[in-house]
Amino acid sequence: MTTPSGLILAEQIIKSHFGSIVAKVCNCLLHHGSYTFRDVIRLTELEPKIVKKCLIVLIQHNCVQAYSLSRAEGVSKTVTIYMVIFDNIIHRMRFPKFLKIVEERLNSQCEVLLEAIFQHGRLTFEQLSQHSLSKDKAIDLHALKESFNRLVKGRYIERCPKPEPFLSSSAEDAPPPRKRNQKFVLDTMTMEKKALANATLSDAERFCEITNFECDNDTLEDKFIEGKRKYGSHEIDKKTEATIVEKEVLWRANFQNFINFLRAKACISYKSSRLTNDAGVILEALIECCSNQSTEMEASFDEIFGHIANHQAHMTKDYVGQVLDEIGCQQSMKGIVAFYTIDLKSIIEDSRKEEMETIILQRYGKSACKIFRLLSTKNQPFETDKISDMTFVDKKEAIALFYKLWNDKILHMEPVGSTDQKKGYYLWKISESASSDFFLENIYHTAANLNQRIDYHYEENKEFILLSAEDKKEMIKNQPERCKVYQHYVKTVKILETSLLNLDKLLLYFHDF
Amino acid sequence: MPPPKQPFMGFGSTFNGGSKKPTLKPAEKLVYDVIKGKGDMGMWLADIKTETKIPQPIVTKAIKNLTQYNLIKDVVHVRLKGRKMYMASEFEPAAEVSGGAWYSDGALDSEFVETLMKTIFNYIGRSNYATVDMIKEYVKNTGIFKMDFTTKQIIDILYSMILEKQIEKSRSNGDVEFGSIQIGKECYRLLNKQETLVGNGFTSVPCGVCPSLKDCSPNGKISPATCVYFDKWLSF
Structure with missing residues (x-):
């Protein structure tokens, strides 16, 4: 589940990681739902070539999953739909957190491997080895394989899901994706869930460690060519064949x-x-x-x-x-x-309740927090005066607080009897789903604001940041006050990024846990 | 020395300070009867006019006189503070009108409630565990409070303290720390770790407490890039 500000945050993340054109394509999928390639072109008004590249980038980085549907009953032609995976986009801002976990629980080599996977989205073990070799030529490939298998064993990485699962039965009854009515949105939701489920491999496949991989690339290549020449492509010995298959397996991070x-x-x-x-x-x-x-x-x-x-x-x-x-x-x-x-x-529920209480305390005050605590503890509706008596909050103050909390959809109000002030009365209770939405939307909104503020400060100092080290020195020499401005920028961004990291704890509580 | 001022008796009245019942004019009697008929709920001025069907100036005068005779009094309704309410002098306002024992002049007596909570908190802190009866007895013996609290009132205040996370309920298991409290008896103790809701990742940034968050958008009139609260927060 997401909220309007959640979509803005996701778009900001994609924009800062992959640029504004990819963000435009992603934004189209985020706001409009799953679409075909043609629809994405129509909606974004970008060239097909560009849209294709953008979708490849998004798929490579696990932000989009494709699935195919049959066009109509009895027709063999299929259409490919692209759907965005919102959670995977939000996880992108948690990469430093995830790397820290692996560094603490496994070792620094595992961290380096995971960092490469985060950087490239999906990689084969061979690509990973080459990546490591390019950084350190003296690297021990056997130790690298060990570290890789530790990541697999710990379930920190997994084999990639199927690239384009086919949905047949219920999908055949679904209306074409262009008609976007309420029913279609619901159908698409279930189809998206089905597509994700169909794409996911079994646990045994996902976390199958690599065993028969030849670590020496030269040997591996020689063996492959020799095998082909000697026996033909159908008669390669089983070990070599397994190695070739293993070479093609793509790996990605297992965020869950x-x-x-x-x-x-x-x-x-x-x-x-x-x-x-x-x-x-x-x-x-x-x-x-x-x-x-x-x-x-x-x-x-x-x-x-x-x-x-x-x-x-x-x-x-x-x-x-x-x-x-x-x-x-x-x-x-x-x-x-x-x-x-x-x-x-x-335990998470108790903890989340406390986080809500903290927010209510800071936003609405001590009395509102007491009222919220009473209603969440008792978990039943109470009449206005009764709440006021039980919490020792002045009746008039209580009414004003009820209005604020009701207006923000944290409380649900139910008039009982006549609405006449003298005869009728109101029952109040916590509106659980609505209040969760309210907190989540505000947290996403704040995260998006922090992100935007970071961008704003970057744009302000861009000229200086992009200078080469020598030019920077020269400029500081000529304009010493520029150095102070830059130092202030560094401190500001540090505060904003730390705040974003702290805010992410709440996002985890309200969305992921 | 000038003689003490006598209350205005009104024309035709023989009232002399309460020893004798005043002779009321017909309009005054009608207004008084209507107000008295409402008992401890009191009556709103506008309702008196509607019910008696007497013109406003006469009703106003009658009320003024009846107040001077000490036959009626004005009361503050806890929820309708702007309304002028009157009640016959012999009645005490009902809880719906006054707000109950914890209210004074139509408003919660916060200072009184705070003092009582503090007294109870200190007592429980000293005795480790205390039952409702022990607390009630202690509060009575302090002599700080003029009123005698009922057991229900003490339970109400204790529940409010639980909501404030100052104390928690417990049950005696006969250990030394429970003193003479019977096994299985409900009692209260200070919360192990007092509430420390100091803020979280949301409330520690300006947006967390911003009244304009709803109206804030990336390219809007209020935006994070031009936000004055952000400027203030990041000006160091």
Whole structure:
């Protein structure tokens, strides 16, 4: 789900990474939905050649996925539709965060490999090796392969999905993509979901490590040519054939794994700050013991305790059990083994509620925050005076606050009985979906504003930034005040980028987790 | 020494400071009866005029006289502060009118509520755990407050403190820290970590608290590039 400001932010990201022409094509897909090549040309009024190149760039960087549909029932001709993957565009501003994770959890070589993948979107292992060789000729290719496989094993990278999955059954009933009515939008939504699902490989394929890859490129090439000459293309020995196939496999970053990791980290940090540091350590142990990719975490007590004992020897079994209860884990017995389960979504929900309270506190004040907390805790509608009495907020002040919160769609109001002030009354409750939309839209809006402000300062200082080092020195010599202006620019951009990074934490809470 | 001022009795009145019932004119009697009929809810001036069907100047005069006789009083309605409300003197305004025990002159007595919360907070802090009865008894014995609080009023104020994340509910398990509180009895304690909603990534930038965020757009009249709040924030 996205909001109008989310689309603006996505367009800004594409513009700053790939330029304004690619952004124009992307913007067309973002605002109008999935389209055919011809429609994109018509809407953007760009030359077909340019549109094609733009789409290739967007596909290469995993921002667009193509899928084909049959034109009409019984007709064998198909049409290719291009759809934008909004989340993958937003993930682009998280690359530094993702690289840091890999550096901390794996090693710096893995980080370099991932950086190359981020830079080029999709690469084969061979291209990656060449990229690494171009940077460091003395690189050990076997060590590189090891690092690559560690990235695959950790699910930080995956084999690319199918380039153009075919949708047949329900797609045949769908109206042509040009007619954009309400029903079509809904149909397209389901088709897009289907297309993504169809394009995704099975887990076994996605995370299959490379085993039989020849690291020496020269040897590999010789073997391939020799095989062709000797046996013909159909009689290449199996090992060589597998190697050729392996050479063509494209790899890309698996963003979902990074999001899962950040979610787990956010939960650990939340429990550490709300309970104790030990609670964070114990929750981390529980999460580490689970290998599943969902939010439901389950591990046996022995596994958890064993993990903790390896790191924190001072905790007793009783203490660990007590803290697991405090964290909110559910205990169950399977035979004679005690298991502890927790859904990370519940922790994220609490955390998100606190973030909402913080925003309400800062935007509307302490009394509004108290009212919001009452309504979110009780999770039922309350009458105006009742809320005022329970929160000790002056009745007149409460009415003014209700209006503000209702106007921003955070509260839902329901008149009961007559609307006459004397006879009727109003019930108030938190409008969950609308309030989430409100917060998300405002966060996207703020992120887009920060981005635009960074661009504004860049444009202001562009002339100086683009100068060569020597010219810069010369200019500073002649105009010392220019140096101060540049230093101020550097500090300003640093503040704005740090703010954007902090704001991204909220985006993760409200959109990705 | 001049004699003390006597209230104006009105023409034809024999009222002498409340010992004798004044003789009311027909219009005054009608207005008084109508107001008294509303009991502790009081009556709005405009409603009095409509109900009695008496011309405004006479109603105004009658109200003035009835107030001087101490037969009626003006009250402030908690939600309709702009309206002139009158009530027979023998009634105390209903909670709907006055706002309840925590209200004074139609407004929440915030200072009073704050003082009470602070007193309770300090007491719970000192005793680690306290039940409603213990808190009620303590508040009574401090002598700071003139009114006697009911148990419900203490529970209400405690709930408000929970909403402010000052305290939390707990249940005694008989440990030493619970003192003499019976096992299983509900009690209150200070929250382990006091609320620290200091801001987040959204509220720490100007847009997070900007009243014009709705009207702000990249090429609009209000835009991040020309925003005065941004200028102020980044002027160091």
